[in-house]
Amino acid sequence: MTRLAASRALTGEAAGVPARRISAADDGALMSTQEFYDWWADRHRSGRFMVERIPFSRLDDWNFEPDTGNLAHASGRFFTIEGLQVRDGGRETWSQPIINQPEIGILGIVVKEFDGVLHCLMQAKMEPGNINTLQLSPTVQATRSNYTQVHRGAGTRYLECFVGPARGQVLVDVLQSEQGAWFWRKRNRNMVVLMTGDVPVHEDYRWLTLAQIRELTQVDNLVNMDARTVLSCLPVELPEDEDASTGDPFRDALIRSYRYRPDDVGAGEVLSWFTEAKTRCDWTARLVPLTKVGGWERTDDEITDGEGRHFRIIAAEVEAGTREVKRWTQPLLFPRGEGRALFVARPIDGVLHLLVQARPEFGLMDMVEMAPTVQLLPGAGVTEIEDLLLRDALADATMRYDAVLSEEGGRFYQALTRYQIAEVGEDFSLDVPANFRWMTVRQLTDLLRHGHYLNIEARSLLACMHSLY
Template sequence: MTHVVEPGAAGHAAARWEADGHRLTSSAQFHQWWDERLRAGGFAVERIPFDQLDTWAFDPRTGNLGHTSGRFFTVEGMRVREGGHEVRAQPIIHQPEIGILGIVVKEFDGVLHCLMQAKMEPGNVNTIQLSPTVQATRSNFTRVHKGGGTQYLERFVGPDRDQVLVDVLQSEQGAWFWRKRNRNMVVLATGDVPLAENFVWLTLAQVRELTRRDNLLNMDARTVLSCMPFALPDDPDAVGRGAFGAALVRSYQDAAPSGRGFALHTQSDLLSWFTEAKTRCEWTGRLVPLDEVAPRTGTAAGTPAGWSRDDHEITDAGGRDFRVIAVEVAANTREVTGWKQPLLQPHGQSRAAFLTRAVDGVLHLLVRARPEYGLLDQVEMAPTVHLLPGQDLDDVAEPFLRELLRSGAVTSHYDQVLSEEGGRFLNALTRYQILEVDESFPLDVPEHFTWVTVRQLTDLLRHGHYLNVEARSLLTCLYSLC
């Protein structure tokens, strides 16, 4: 596993000027630059009825909502059966093409820096967020929209691309996407990298520090960062680190030659537990025409699945899940300066939390094997608690977790609200938490849970379809606590 150079603290990189022809920023200078990007603005997102989507339309045969080019994505129906009975039916986004989420990294004065972008997405609650160097669907970077090219794309694809450090397919939200994957990449540049407008160099520590601010580092940046190899401080007992910090550093360290090392379970045991969890998943999902799930209001089909469509939205009868709407977008910093598209808008806020516990001085995370209907392999490792919009603590199935969270008998080390994918979801927010329990919390847990070290999870991220996107986001947030 390649390790990259990284300072031990977020404030290590002071202001540097004109290195390699570019101005590099201190943290204070970054926030000044960020405020300028916000003021530059020029963005507008307005809701419109479906019939004003122009290049999008409902297929008269299926009711599926798609682009006239046949590219980008479609909104279709999904039905799920278990034990001979239908257990779920809903609209879902089908985006079979694989996009690129990529970060260019480069060393300046022996310190690794990431090339990050201030990127506007129509669904972002605050319009622009800090994004990877490249964040583009295949339809975008092949210019189906007939707009400008994707900046820095040549550093990730083609014969002259930069040195690849990370290249792995990872899933996205299985509750809202049908089997969606994106290519998560990190490339190392050794030559000059011209700095384009709306891009900035930040140290890896500075970027991860920004996870401590609500809605600043976007979901795509978080998932790439979770897959990035890095070096960590090797002294868990350094002054000022505290018991939690020391246990966390040990959780990142290499396993001992015995195989078990610092972990409660071996990596082989972990993989066997995960395989067993997947074999217990007995439901089957399939795509169906949207009209079967969300027929137009007033049609003879009625609304057997509890969903319906009118001129302005596709929505569920209970108002707890989400709705699909249409928007018109103006954005002077994007490849095209204006467009129209559908967006999925969740009702309420999600919640994702890892429970942590020190075992013999090594921090362990309580991981859940979580089925999601839209995942390619049905089950991935997820945070201990993972609630979708419209759910609350009453929806936590396990009494030992429900009672713990209600009692508040935890120590909170991280608690921020972060945005999900702004290109497909409108104002989709998740409360991310890292919570510590004491030694009275049992190590013996139900079969769909297991205790793991951080190193065990980061090793799995060299491969796709092990950790879901919420777990990957939390791993990036966890690093900021070292």
């Protein structure tokens, strides 16, 4: 199959609100939605999973370094909990703990055609921070330390599809960022590879169509963050008849948004707007020893801010019969409350546009990336939306997508974000502050061929958007 043909094979019809038993997304699928849920329940029953909070003294091979106070693994690998100092215009603004994981891991999905329908090989993966233990994950989701077996456990299944001489045809390969509020310059390699030969299927994996996966993104805490970021980078197949109407004005406007690509002048204006937003950011951030972080204290079982407003660093003991290592201990970042990420959407000349924000986050490689219209950290309420007109508009908006989804379960403990796409009417002003811009879905997806443009929350919402067309 040629690269173009493979790209065009990435199809999926929208299925609306997901049904647990009979689904339009089952068309051409190797397994039905009913069979998926039966398999999913079996994976829960078959697993041996335990996550228990423990004091720091019970961590194996993790220690607080005497000179810096940083929490690090004895191998020098995996990640460390360090301090971060942020300055605004040369004035120290705040400091906090942050996860420093310089390794670049692989988040990869294997795809293969069956009877002309592209399927993705997805994994039922346990992560210690998952609120519901198992979530639907990429074929490979592994840090470099994991797939080079620093943990002295079993090898990573299907890794050979992504690295080495036997790897498949590469359809997507791009470095993308992760949470800039909690990670220091964290990046992962987002990959999709096409396999044409036989791919044996382990009991923790199943082939699902893109239509099925997109439908499952409408279910709370089912499709994990790592799967969502890879899915957001996939091209989307649209109906061939550009003039055909679905009978749904929102869906018609969304399809036009997928198609709409501005001329070179328009594309240049977007990049100029983004560059200007980055030059306006006067923040600087640097790593410091954890002992230098003010306003935080370390007890026997957590590192916490004195006001109890932000997050905690805790320790956990984990048992998982389906993982490469069956038992381990590790630190986790434990947020307080639920975050929120919301795109405002409205038609402009019949084409759906999303209101995008150029948002600084101190842990990002380049400090600023494009983000949803509203992005609130866990514990923050809608009263923290500074624009009163925006706050009022959201009260009357039509929610086209609304689900609570988990963030990275390997480093965060029960980190939840409410993801929403809110359609507002044409009376919502097109005049927006300088750090906001109206963009089409096509403009955003084109940017995903490159790293460091869209943040992880924006990419998650784009993956969810794919379930609506």
